[in-house]
Structures are given as structure tokens and as C-alpha cells.
Amino acid sequence: MIFPATTDWDDAYTNGAHIAGGEGYIARWAQGAQGFRDRIGDLGSARLDLAYGSQPRNRLDLFLPRGTPAGLFVFVHGGYWMRFDKSSWSQLAEGALKRDFAVAMPSYTLCPDIRIGGIGREIGTAIGFAAQEVAGPIHLAGHSAGGHLVCRMMALSSPLPEPARRRVAQVVSISGVHDLRPLMSTQMNATLRLDRDEARAESPVLLEPSPDVRLICWAGAGERAEFIRQNALMANIWRGLGAATACVVEDNRHHFNVIESLSDPDSPLTKALFET
8 A cells, every 4th residue: 555645744743633622631731730739748749840950941840759769750741842841741740659759850941942952962961860869760751742852862872871871771752753854844843943964863763772772652543643653663663773662552542641641550651661
């Protein structure tokens, strides 16, 4: 079968317009995150707005279980490198906390005030900072643009400090964008300012994986076709380069609700992240 060429890249990467009730998710995320922070004492404690760098958005929230952490989970948010911050995702820490992991959630400088390569360097610094605060294995997950960023951490050319990289036990890219080149054909590139050189340099599918990488590429069955393609592409490319990878397409999930089960310590997604 020959699939027709994509001619409308803006539509291919548009999510909300193709999700029933999509316009309500942003407020729901923010409310859920605030509610979680309000009850964090039931699960552990929080250290909010820790500075990991010199820029205004170089801040992270660190959620801690009651006892000694079993390790560190870092969640990197999405938003096409242009939107959101750490404050909308706190509720996704619950599953990891109930497994006795500390959870770091960083914000980062957004395009157009930075290039995507610069965001990768900020995330590397954020993870390195959190790794100095919490001992043990490190588990990484990111959603959409965040999926790109956590995969970028595990390339040979990673901006992640080597001591932290050696501690990474598992990486899950959730609905990740792993090949940046199609985005050059979207209207959002007026903000991202991707050119061919940067798209090649920052696309994980075009990079070599670090040794001993364990990567799961996870997407919802209700995703746009382009995200399902990118999900499979990443897993297949790095498997062919010697990395241990898996590709999962979860039923009854779309681009906005696929991350929600991180709040459940026993969900298939949380188990994949921690039961290595």
C-alpha cells in the first residue's frame, strides 16, 4: 500500500481540534495540579520553585515521599517548546510518589526566547541539579515536546551531565516528537525558528543512542497519525542502533489524556516507567 504524501503539516500536528472537549483540558490540568499541591502533605512534602539555572524560568518543583526516596523521577512537560510550565502537571507526580520516588518537574525557557537546542541544555542542567538532590536510579518521562527532550538526554551528544546519565534506568517518551524536520513546514516554525541544521542536530532519530539506553515510546491509539508514526519511528531507529526499546500504542487514549495515568501507581504506563 502506498500512503499519500502529507500536504497539511499544520493539521498533522494539531491536537485539540481533533479531541472532543479538547478546549477544556488546559483548565483541568491547572486545577488538578493545584489540588495536588494543596494536599501534598498526605503523600510527602514539596520544595517548590528551586532555581537550577540563571534564567527566570529555570525553576523546578521537587516532590518528596515520606521516607528515603527509592530514586528520582523527572517529568518534562510538552507544549511544542512554546507553552506551559511546571505548574500544570503536579498531579502526575502521584504515581511515582506512591512508589516512593522523588519527582522533579522543571520549567524551561520557551521559544522564541530560546532555540530548541538551548531548551535541551536547560533540561540537562535541570536533571543534573535534581540528581544532586536525590540519590538512586533516575527515571525520565516527557510528553510531546517533553518526549523529544528526554530522548535527547539519552543521545551520545547528550547535554545531560555524565554522572546523571549513568544513573538513568528507564526513559519513556509519551507522544513524543522525535524528528523535528516536518515542523519546519508548519506555521509554528515562525516561533520555533528551526532550520535544517538545527532540526538535524536536535532530532533524536538522527542521533546515536548512549550505551545501555532503555527506551519505551508510548502513544495513544487515538492520537493523530503523525504522532503514532513518530512513536514507532523512534523505537525502531534506536533499536536498530543497539538500544533496548519498546513501542506501545495504548487503547482509548489520545494526545491529551495519555499522560493522566501517571498519577496511578499501578497503571500500565507507570509500571512501564518503573518496573524495569
